[in-house]
Amino acid sequence: MTDLMIEARDVVKAFGDVKALDGVSIAVPRGTVLGLLGHNGAGKTTLVNVLTTLLPPDSGTARVGGFDVVGQAHDVRSRIGLTGQFAAVDEQLSGTDNLVLIARLLGASPREARQRAAELLELFDLADAAKRPSRTYSGGMRRRLDLAAGLVGRPDVIFLDEPTTGLDPSSRLSMWEIVEKLVSDGTTVLLTTQYLDEADRLADSITVLSEGRVVASGTSSELKAQVGQRSVTVTLASATDLPKAVESLVRAGLHPVLDVEHNTLTAPVTASRELAVVVRALDEVGLEATELALGEPTLDDVYLTLAANKAA
Amino acid sequence: MTSTLAPAPTAATPTAWRGSGFATQVLVLTQRSLRAVVSDPRMVVFSVLQPLIMLTLFSQIFSSIANTPGFPQGVAYIDFLMPAILVNTAMQSALQAGVGLVTDMKNGVLARFRSLPIRLSSVLIARSLSDLVRNAMQLLVMIAFAVTIFGFSPAGGFFGVLGALALSLVVGWGLGWVFLAIAAWLRNAELMQTVGFLAIFPLMFASSAYVPISGLPGWLQAIANVNPLTHAVDAARGLALAQPVTGAVAAIVTSLVIAAVGGAFAVKGFRKPL
Numbered sequence: 001m002t003d004l005m006i007e008a009r010d011v012v013k014a015f016g017d018v019k020a021l022d023g024v025s026i027a028v029p030r031g032t033v034l035g036l037l038g039h040n041g042a043g044k045t046t047l048v049n050v051l052t053t054l055l056p057p058d059s060g061t062a063r064v065g066g067f068d069v070v071g072q073a074h075d076v077r078s079r080i081g082l083t084g085q086f087a088a089v090d091e092q093l094s095g096t097d098n099l100v101l102i103a104r105l106l107g108a109s110p111r112e113a114r115q116r117a118a119e120l121l122e123l124f125d126l127a128d129a130a131k132r133p134s135r136t137y138s139g140g141m142r143r144r145l146d147l148a149a150g151l152v153g154r155p156d157v158i159f160l161d162e163p164t165t166g167l168d169p170s171s172r173l174s175m176w177e178i179v180e181k182l183v184s185d186g187t188t189v190l191l192t193t194q195y196l197d198e199a200d201r202l203a204d205s206i207t208v209l210s211e212g213r214v215v216a217s218g219t220s221s222e223l224k225a226q227v228g229q230r231s232v233t234v235t236l237a238s239a240t241d242l243p244k245a246v247e248s249l250v251r252a253g254l255h256p257v258l259d260v261e262h263n264t265l266t267a268p269v270t271a272s273r274e275l276a277v278v279v280r281a282l283d284e285v286g287l288e289a290t291e292l293a294l295g296e297p298t299l300d301d302v303y304l305t306l307a308a309n310k311a312a
Numbered sequence: 313m314t315s316t317l318a319p320a321p322t323a324a325t326p327t328a329w330r331g332s333g334f335a336t337q338v339l340v341l342t343q344r345s346l347r348a349v350v351s352d353p354r355m356v357v358f359s360v361l362q363p364l365i366m367l368t369l370f371s372q373i374f375s376s377i378a379n380t381p382g383f384p385q386g387v388a389y390i391d392f393l394m395p396a397i398l399v400n401t402a403m404q405s406a407l408q409a410g411v412g413l414v415t416d417m418k419n420g421v422l423a424r425f426r427s428l429p430i431r432l433s434s435v436l437i438a439r440s441l442s443d444l445v446r447n448a449m450q451l452l453v454m455i456a457f458a459v460t461i462f463g464f465s466p467a468g469g470f471f472g473v474l475g476a477l478a479l480s481l482v483v484g485w486g487l488g489w490v491f492l493a494i495a496a497w498l499r500n501a502e503l504m505q506t507v508g509f510l511a512i513f514p515l516m517f518a519s520s521a522y523v524p525i526s527g528l529p530g531w532l533q534a535i536a537n538v539n540p541l542t543h544a545v546d547a548a549r550g551l552a553l554a555q556p557v558t559g560a561v562a563a564i565v566t567s568l569v570i571a572a573v574g575g576a577f578a579v580k581g582f583r584k585p586l
Contacts, residue, residue, distance in 0.1 A: 052427045055585045078330040078429035088420030092348035104340040105430050106329035133351065149424065153329050 003030045004063075005157050005188035006051060011060035013046055020046040022212035023060070028190060028205075030156075033183055035203030035220075036192040037302070043212040044192035048161045051190065052082050065156050078106070081150030081158040089145050091135035095126050098134060098145060102152040120148040124178070140171030147178065158182065160191045164198060176201060197296060200224075208302060215306050224297060232278050233266045235291035244285050252281040269294075331429035341438030342445075345412070349446050356446065359408065360453050363401040367393070367454065370522060371462050382526035387553060391466040394458050395476045395548035396521035398451055399541070400512075402484025405447040407508035410491030413439055414501040433579050436492055444485050451477055468554035475551035479560060483544045486567030489574030496581030515541045520549075540566065 006028035013021040021043045028034040038044050049055040051062055053073040061068065067075040089098050096117050103113035121130045124144040129137060134145055143163065150158060160179065164172040179202055183189055193199050199206045200220045207217040216223060236245060239260055249256045249267055254277070256267040267278065275294060282289055332340070349355055371390050378389040413436075416422050425435055455473060458464035466472055495504055516522075518535045519542040525533055536542050543559045543566075550557035 049585075054423060054426050074331070074429050077427055078328075080427065082424065082427040084420055084423060088424040090344065090348075090421050091419070092351055093344065097344075097347065101340060101344050102424070102428070103329070105332055105337060105425075105428050107332040107336075108329050 004028065005030045005066075006034070006062075006064050006190055008047070008051065008062040009060055011047065011050055011057045011062055013050060013055060013057050019212050021050070021057070024209070024212065024214055025060075026207055026214070026217075028188055030188050031183070031186050032204040033179075033189040033191060033202050035199030035206040036190060036209060037194070037196065037199050037206055038192070038209035039194060041211075042209040044209055045161055046212075047209070048082075048159050048190070048192060052080055052159055053077055078153070079156045081153065081155035082161075083143075083147045083150040083159065083163055084161050089134045089142060089149060092133060094131050094133055095121055095137070095145050096130045098149060099152055102149050106153045116152055120151060124148045125174075140167055140174075143167060143171070143175065144178075147175070151182075155187070157188045157190070160189060162192055162194065165194065172198075196302060208306065210306075216302070223302065230270075230297065231266050231268045231295045232275055233264055233291075233293045233295060234278060234282070234289045235262070235264045235293075236287065237263070237290050239263050241287050245282060245287055248281045248285045248287075249278065252277050254278070254281075266295075334431055334434055337430045337434035338437050338441070341435055342441045345438060345442035346445055349442070349449075356449055356453070359405070359446075360401070360450050363397055363404065363450075363454055364457060366400070367397050367458060367462070370397075374522060377523055377527070380527060382524045384524070384553070384555075387467075388463070390458065390462045390464050391553060392549065393522065394455075394462075394464050394466070395480075395552045396516075396519075396545045397454065397458075398476055398480040399483055399545050399548050400516055400521065401450055401454060402447055402480040403487055403512050403516075403541075405443060405450060406484045406488035406491050407504070407512065408446075409439060409443040409488040410495035410504050410508065411501050412443070413492055413495040414499055414504055417495075417499055418501070432582055436496075436575070436578055436582055440485065440488055440492065443488055444481060447484050448477075448481055451480060466552040466554070468552045472552045472554050475560075476548040479544070479548045479551060479563060482564050482567045483548075486569075486571040486574070489571045489578055491574075493574045493577035493581060496578045496584075515539060519545055521545050 004027050006026065008024055008026045011021050011024045012019065024043065024047055026034060036044050036047065046055065050057050051064055051069060053069050053076050056070055063069065064076045065079040067079070069076050090101070093101065096114070099117035099120055100110075100113045103116045104110065108116060118127075118130070121127045124147070126141060126144060126148070129141060134142060137145065147160070147163065163179070164175050167175065176198070179189060179191070183202075189202075191199070191202055203220065205217065205219050206223050208215050208223070234245065236242060242258060242260065242263065242265060246256050246258060246265060249265070254267040254269070254274070256265040258265050269275070269278075275292070278292070279289075370393055374393070375389045377383060378387065378392070384392065422435070426432065455464070455477065468475065491504070491508060494507060498504060498507070518532055519539045520536060521541065525536050525542070528536055544563045547557060547560040547563040549555070551560060
């Protein structure tokens with residue numbers, strides 16, 4: 001028996017005429033992170049809702065922690081944690097009361113529940129705000145409380161539906177660190193995101209969804225190999241310098257592409273240290289870049305490349 | 313961050329929680345809804361404001377009705393009016409139960425409850441119980457006002473008023489399940505408010521609530537006589553005024569039947585995915 005904590009096979013879910021999921025299959029081994037990448041409306045949240053027993057699939061099967069999401073919903077629910085796109089905390093209740101409520105519903109005694117709540121609030125840096133109604137929390141705090149609520153029962157599998165959408169960069173970073181900590185403790189995570197860098201940082205493998213279908217899957221590096229790597233864009237002061245620059249970069253082993261209109265040339269690079277190669281190559285022919293930029297492939301690049309591959 | 317966030321199935325880990333019993337679920341969820349009321353008492357104040365205004369206006373404007381033929385002899389208008397106000401307030405509160413459920417459904421808290429290993433009916437029962445408590449608080453505030461400011465002092469005395477209060481609560485609780493059912497199917501707070509207003513407002517006036525039925529035009533009398541609200545108001549009034557009570561048992565039985573049917577529909581509707 002393989003130790004798959006999440007397994008979906010040919011899951012179909014339609015809303016009226018719209019097929020939100022059109023035969024999706026995924027498999028997530030224990031202790032790993034699957035990044036589910038896709039734009040709004042790609043079907044990410046619908047898949048999370050099916051896997052967390054909130055929506056029954058029209059056809060296909062899904063198992064979480066070895067339990068069927070339809071036939072053994074109760075078993076699934078007692079082993080998962082869910083953090084949604086919209087922080088599902090009770091705004092009237094304090095941070096403590098929110099977590100105590102969940103713990104009590106899960107079967108903890110009042111004392112155990114208070115203990116667990118205090119533990120999580122401390123961990124998520126919310127101890128100072130523990131007694132305040134959660135409606136007074138900032139967006140980042142609310143999201144952390146929501147994540148804490150999903151972790152009360154020490155779940156085996158955690159579903160994070162766009163956990164950092166709408167968060168400022170520092171809250172985003174702290175959310176990432178929390179997720180990394182969870183994974184190092186052996187939790188299995190399914191993370192949906194619109195950001196390639198987020199999936200890149202957190203996920204062991206990435207599945208790209210588009211219009212309810214899996215259009216690509218693999219590790220981050222496999223996906224990037226498909227998409228094309230990062231690239232360096234060099235802007236020069238004068239267009240007349242461009243041929244000389246191209247020549248020098250080719251000599252250095254790069255494959256630059258010219259954009260005469262903007263006086264720029266772009267070359268794919270495999271590592272950021274190749275930035276130095278570019279600078280040196282330009283220096284050798286006595287040129288200086290007015291601007292030097294390292295570009296990361298985005299979700300759009302993934303989609304564009306996948307679409308291009310399909311057309312080819 | 314030193315301690316563990318997540319499961320480490322070692323001897324040190326506490327036993328996994330796999331879901332609480334039904335009674336605990338209901339208790340914990342009821343406490344949750346009530347805590348919202350306690351933490352924000354403005355909600356109770358605002359919810360008695362409307363019935364208080366009605367009480368004030370009606371007791372002043374319609375007080376001369378007490379001198380018209382057909383009005384029970386020797387009864388002050390406030391004593392006649394107050395039981396009807398109690399029933400009306402309980403009905404408004406029933407509507408609020410539905411609105412509260414829709415609000416929960418919208419803000420994502422229910423999505424979390426659905427992902428927990430609990431029975432969904434406990435969420436509805438908790439909602440209903442907490443609204444019963446909230447309603448009791450409202451009605452007590454109303455009675456305190458009526459006694460101290462408007463001289464409400466019906467012939468039935470303390471126990472008569474207590475009976476009218478209890479009957480109003482049962483009627484409101486039963487009707488609350490109808491609104492919970494509507495909420496579970498409609499899932500729209502504005503629509504709920506409109507439907508509720510359209511249902512309650514005409515029913516209140518086409519009944520024995522504010523004037524004796526004999527004072528109504530003939531066509532309205534016909535409606536009022538079959539209006540279930542007339543029977544609820546008459547029963548509450550009978551208890552408060554220490555008159556022979558005709559319909560108290562019928563009103564309670566009817567309310568329980570309504571609660572059972574409404575409850576069945578509410579649970580069925582509530583089970584539908586969000």
